[in-house]
Amino acid sequence: MATVHxxxxxxxxxxxxxxxxxxxxxxYIILLMGTAVTLVPFIWVLMTSLKPASEIVKVxxxxxxxxxxxxxxxxxxxxxxxxxxxxxxxxxxxxGSRVLITLFTSSLAGYIFxxxxxxxxxxxxVFILAQLMIPFQVVMIPAYLILVxxxxxxxxxxxxxxxxxxAFGIFLMRQFVESLPSELLDAGRIDGASExxxxxxxxxxxxGAALATLGIFTFMATWNDYLWPLIVITTHEKRxxxxxxxxxxxxxxxxxxxxxxxxVLVLLPILLIFVLFQRWIVRGVALTGFK
Amino acid sequence: xxxxxVARERGGAQPRQGLRVAxxxxxxxALTPIMAYMLFFSLFPMIWAVALGFFDYSPVRGGSGFxxxxxANPFVGLDNYRNMFSQSQPARVFRLAVGNTLLFALLVxxxxxAITLPLALLVDSVHDRLKGLFRAIYFLPTISAAVAVxxxxxxxxxxxxxxxxxxxRAIGLTPPRSWLTDPQAFVLGVPLAMVAVIIAYVWQDFGYxxxxxxxxxxxxxxxxxxxxxxxxxSAWQEFWGIILPLLKPTLxxxxxxxxxxxxxxxVVFQVMTNGGxxxxxxxxxxxxxxxxxxxxxxxxxxxxxxxxxxxILGITAIQFRVLRTDWEY
Numbered sequence: 001m002a003t004v005h006x007x008x009x010x011x012x013x014x015x016x017x018x019x020x021x022x023x024x025x026x027x028y029i030i031l032l033m034g035t036a037v038t039l040v041p042f043i044w045v046l047m048t049s050l051k052p053a054s055e056i057v058k059v060x061x062x063x064x065x066x067x068x069x070x071x072x073x074x075x076x077x078x079x080x081x082x083x084x085x086x087x088x089x090x091x092x093x094x095x096g097s098r099v100l101i102t103l104f105t106s107s108l109a110g111y112i113f114x115x116x117x118x119x120x121x122x123x124x125x126v127f128i129l130a131q132l133m134i135p136f137q138v139v140m141i142p143a144y145l146i147l148v149x150x151x152x153x154x155x156x157x158x159x160x161x162x163x164x165x166x167a168f169g170i171f172l173m174r175q176f177v178e179s180l181p182s183e184l185l186d187a188g189r190i191d192g193a194s195e196x197x198x199x200x201x202x203x204x205x206x207x208g209a210a211l212a213t214l215g216i217f218t219f220m221a222t223w224n225d226y227l228w229p230l231i232v233i234t235t236h237e238k239r240x241x242x243x244x245x246x247x248x249x250x251x252x253x254x255x256x257x258x259x260x261x262x263x264v265l266v267l268l269p270i271l272l273i274f275v276l277f278q279r280w281i282v283r284g285v286a287l288t289g290f291k
Numbered sequence: 292x293x294x295x296x297v298a299r300e301r302g303g304a305q306p307r308q309g310l311r312v313a314x315x316x317x318x319x320x321a322l323t324p325i326m327a328y329m330l331f332f333s334l335f336p337m338i339w340a341v342a343l344g345f346f347d348y349s350p351v352r353g354g355s356g357f358x359x360x361x362x363a364n365p366f367v368g369l370d371n372y373r374n375m376f377s378q379s380q381p382a383r384v385f386r387l388a389v390g391n392t393l394l395f396a397l398l399v400x401x402x403x404x405a406i407t408l409p410l411a412l413l414v415d416s417v418h419d420r421l422k423g424l425f426r427a428i429y430f431l432p433t434i435s436a437a438v439a440v441x442x443x444x445x446x447x448x449x450x451x452x453x454x455x456x457x458x459x460r461a462i463g464l465t466p467p468r469s470w471l472t473d474p475q476a477f478v479l480g481v482p483l484a485m486v487a488v489i490i491a492y493v494w495q496d497f498g499y500x501x502x503x504x505x506x507x508x509x510x511x512x513x514x515x516x517x518x519x520x521x522x523x524x525s526a527w528q529e530f531w532g533i534i535l536p537l538l539k540p541t542l543x544x545x546x547x548x549x550x551x552x553x554x555x556x557x558v559v560f561q562v563m564t565n566g567g568x569x570x571x572x573x574x575x576x577x578x579x580x581x582x583x584x585x586x587x588x589x590x591x592x593x594x595x596x597x598x599x600x601x602x603i604l605g606i607t608a609i610q611f612r613v614l615r616t617d618w619e620y
Contacts, residue, residue: 027413034410035428041494042431044454045443060457109325116318124326131333135603137555137576138596141343141583142336145350145358165328195317224436226558227576231584242438246562249442256446263439274434278427281434285499286506 042267049073049261056257072261082248083237084265091240094159095222099215101164106214109165110173111203115182125174131167136228144231158232159225159240169214176210177203213284216277223270241266343593344371351587364590371594381582385595387570388578392599394481395489395574396553402493403500403549404542410497411504412530426505433498441562444491445471448563474568482571484564492559496552500545507541508534547610551603575599 044063048056049072051065076082113125143162144153152158180203193201204211226242233239239247245259245266252258274281339358345366352363360366374382414425432440447454448470456466467476467483476483511534519529535542557576560566566573566581575595583592 027416031410031413031417031425035425037494038429038431040454041443041447044447048446056452059451060460061452061454063454105325105328108321112318112321116314118315118318124322127326127334128329131329133604133607134333134337135551135555135600137557137579138340138600139333139336141579141589141593141596142339143332144584145339145589146332146336148350162332165325165332167329167333195313196321199317220434224434224438226436226438226561227580231580242436245436245438245442249562256449256452259442260446263442267435267439270434270436271431274427274431278430282426282430282502285430285502 045260045263045267048256049264051257053255053257056255072257073265075258076248076261076265081236082244086237087239087241087244088269090156090238091223094156094240095219097160098163098222099218101160102166102169102218103211103215105165106169106173107204107207107211108199109170110175111177111199113170113174114177128167128170132171140228140231147232153232154234154238155232156238159222159229162228166214166218169218172214173207173210176207180206212277212280213287216273216280217284220270220273220281340593340596343590344597345369346590347371347588348590348593349587350589367590371591374591375594375598381588381591384570384573385578388573388575388595389598391485391571391573392554392575392602394485395492395556396550398481398485398489399493399496399553400546400549402489403497404546406493407497407500407504407545411501411508412534414501415505415508422505426502429501430498432495435495437495437558438562440495441491441559444487444494444559445563448487471564472568474571482568484568484572488559488563488572491563492553492556495559496549500549503541503545504538507538511537543610543613547606550606554599554602554606 047064050068050070052067052069052071055062055066077084109128113121147153147158147162150161152161187202189198224242225240226246229240229243233243236247245262248262249259342358342360345368346360346364347367347370348360348364350359353359375385376382410429414422414429417425446452448456450456450466450469453470455470459466467473469476470487471484473483478486515533515537516529519533524532555576556574557580560572560574560577561580564572566577575598579592579596579599582595583589
């Protein structure tokens with residue numbers, strides 16, 4: 001994984017280069033058109049979800065509801081076949097567990113690879129990096145067969161256990177620990193802390209920025225994950241939100257008011273996270289090329 | 292893994308004996324489970340997948356040998372790979388899938404770059420606060436669940452009620468009869484359904500590369516661009532002479548990343564078209580998924596997954612080779 005260069009610190013506000021020939025207004029018009037193309041589909045989904053069922057079949061459809069209503073949401077919330085809280089909890093449980101476990105294993109291994117020397121260290125680290133080359137779609141068949149043997153098929157743990165160690169996370173954490181000043185570690189040693197104590201009480205609190213980045217991305221990737229849950233989960237009550245969404249669509253294919261409302265319900269938590277952590281997320285992508 | 296001699300990397304003085312033992316215990320104790328886990332959940336499945344490709348394996352038949360291989364799931368050598376060139380129906384679908392996957396990746400890449408690179412230059416040229424705002428907005432689709440995005444676009448493409456056809460009709464043009472289900476519709480030889488999926492995919496995906504390009508542009512020293520200005524270079528010359536050469540490492544990285552992730556795309560296809568019409572939008576991953584988990588022919592599916600693996604490996608190798616030329620500025 002190549003690293004993209006850090007953005008330069010505060011740059012002068014005057015930008016004479018491109019701006020001179022491309023007039024400002026043209027730049028803004030293009031940027032606003034891009035904004036429209038990006039946002040209109042979202043708004044269209046939201047507007048559709050606020051229409052009454054009778055307006056859905058109208059041709060041509062209007063962009064905004066003629067009569068605004070929360071009917072579709074009420075229908076979903078009151079549907080006994082769709083215990084929404086259950087599905088949110090499933091997704092939250094899987095994503096939360098994966099975040100905590102990944103952060104722990106990545107930071108621990110990353111710290112060790114950054115700060116200890118031992119025989120075979122480089123070989124081990126190259127082995128870890130080599131795991132980055134293995135696409136999930138190639139190992140998903142054996143991974144499923146392993147879950148069968150472990151009796152984890154159709155369990156939420158089956159979504160967590162195969163991805164508790166993240167090679168990229170270890171790589172990221174190693175890079176980060178290497179950038180920390182080593183005086184911090186020595187302070188811990190003088191106090192007579194155990195090795196794990198140094199990691200847990202001194203190193204880990206210093207890793208906030210890296211932990212936040214890795215945590216947010218692990219959370220989003222797990223929350224939006226579809227293929228692996230599709231393979232593992234069969235029981236309705238164990239579905240995660242993306243699985244719920246396709247199932248709901250298969251039940252109510254032509255009721256776009258309902259499926260779009262369900263989409264809004266799935267999209268909303270992630271959009272909220274994005275609004276809250278926008279800086280971390282964008283910086284994380286820029287620095288690491290996270291995908 | 293067996294023998295670990297631990298010493299502090301930075302710290303100068305030789306650590307005391309007791310500390311060394313404690314450190315060794317810590318390193319071994321922490322790394323052993325992590326490495327064992329990786330062997331079991333990453334390397335072992337990879338080897339297993341390679342092995343499966345040489346067997347006629349189905350999980351519904353209980354083979355007697357190790358991992359259920361052998362006996363009812365016989366070793367067939369290269370038969371799975373030989374079958375890829377046969378006239379059987381699965382082989383034909385497989386070859387279509389290879390073509391679809393390559394077509395998809397080769398169209399997504401230039402389309403993505405044609406949008407993200409100019410857009411990054413424009414975003415980079417505006418005031419810092421607005422830059423952050425535009426960047427955040429353009430990044431929204433990438434964080435959205437692919438399933439929701441695919442459903443959203445499926446509805447946008449709806450022949451009667453969809454936003455797209457409504458807009459096309461409103462400006463007085465005739466929209467296509469069906470974006471996602473008409474096997475006879477082509478755009479410059481590309482199936483219309485494929486074009487529709489590509490548009491939806493690029494819409495969701497462009498934010499990544501945009502953000503990476505913006506960061507890279509900010510990393511180009513101002514003096515270089517200012518110097519070009521002073522020398523009287525036009526914006527066009529500045530782009531070709533200064534910006535593009537300095538963006539080269541980023542560009543290569545982005546190309547590889549975009550290619551690899553489009554080769555692995557599954558969700559938009561599955562949700563928007565389910566591979567149709569007439570397998571015109573069946574990608575390799577769908578072919579792996581269907582064969583393994585719907586038809587239970589996992590040996591055949593594993594062999595297909597090896598083809599995908601080699602394609603991805605090839606792109607990674609090309610990227611590493613080209614990137615080896617170091618760029619300093």
